Amino acid sequence: MAAQDADIFDDMRHRLITGEFGYGTKLRAEKLRHDYNCSASTVREVLFRLSTVGLVEFQEQRGFRAPVQSVERQHELTHMRILLETEGACLSIRMGGVEWESRLTAAHHKLSHIETRVRSSGDLIPLLGLWSRAEQEFHETLIDACGSGLLMRTHAVIYEQFRQQLVSAETNYGYFPENIREHQAILDAALQRNEDLMRVCVNDHLARNLTRPMPRKAQPEALGKSSAI
Amino acid sequence: MAAQDADIFDDMRHRLITGEFGYGTKLRAEKLRHDYNCSASTVREVLFRLSTVGLVEFQEQRGFRAPVQSVERQHELTHMRILLETEGACLSIRMGGVEWESRLTAAHHKLSHIETRVRSSGDLIPLLGLWSRAEQEFHETLIDACGSGLLMRTHAVIYEQFRQQLVSAETNYGYFPENIREHQAILDAALQRNEDLMRVCVNDHLARNLTRPMPRKAQPEALGKSSAI
DNA sequence: TACGCGCAAAATTTCGAAAATCAAAGAAAA
């Protein structure tokens, strides 16, 4: 029985991202232990580890619960993703080589293939799992030549919470055509190595998740950027 | 006894930030339990929670250890701090009111007072605790009108790790005069509500940590055998 | 000498129950 803990962790993560638990629900170790027939302590540990990546919230003396969904939270997650992903993508442009380009192209190809199938079928749901993984891989590849493991790990954490928020919204197809175009635009910006364009593309792609726009200055993105790592 | 867990957490955090544990040292619950006389499980939990904020690293089936110090890590932390803090500060300028200005001024005043004392005595060490808290409060106040709890929490996590990295370097006084000037400049930028200037100031203030090499030797027993400190 | 195998010690994880803490319902006082 190897790595029981890890299995439970993965399964719980899946259940959380999938939205199985109502947002804000209390996650009681004593209940959950039956799903995996293990002890409560083991579940407790898993919950701690899930809180490490922001998928559950922990409060001293009052246990764990699934995070509450709210417009504010959604906005904060989106905003943070924009911040991290534009930075990561621009750094990748600066530091990544042909090898990065090719990996990104590959990831995009896979994603694109799935998205085309979705478009022609008109129904996202049966391919949701596949698409979800492919999108994640594309976005992770986009920033993975940035040279900062910390940036990537932080982004991964935000990304998962973001996905947790969106899971219900995504299932109703909605903005798929735009999605396809935007992913293409991001790939193009990368291959052109155009950082400013990249900023715009990433922003457009993600900003749709803002029902209410973040307060922004009228003037375009400032030029004085932070120095490279 | 109330909140035993929390006490241990705070104490361990302090010990970690203080650099008491050699970087990369294994943190064995079985050893640590004697320091607090509690069970190993309790220590284990605390370690999990510390890993939530990046102060210790956890690896499946091979326990916990204090993070290894390295130039790369230092650079990644610095870079991330710049990213988060410029964004947070600019958002605060955009969204914060007079009330924010006054809080920031207050925090700066406290910090400034301590820094002046340090300068005239020429020795940081006796005031290190005070100064450290004041600096943290200043930087936290700087971004605390940004409107995103997520941004602030993320920044707090990075900040602590950053401090953990610097703890030894800070104690040798070094760049104090510049520090004073830079904190003033940041306050000025805030009161002028000049975002571009703010970006420059925050960048200058933090970027100094990019060139400075790590002043600490690698821990010989970091991997493999036990041989505690 | 180098390499692989297996045993023993050390470290980590898991367990079920006891102890501590919190929250809700009910009783007593105003």
Place this chain on the structure above:
DNA sequence: TTTTCTTTGATTTTCGAAATTTTGCGCGTA
């Protein structure tokens, strides 16, 4: 009726030991 106190039930935290996994070391073999 409202407020405050107390008891009771539920939940969370802590414990020490047993089960599992990793690691270190010695031994035999090429």
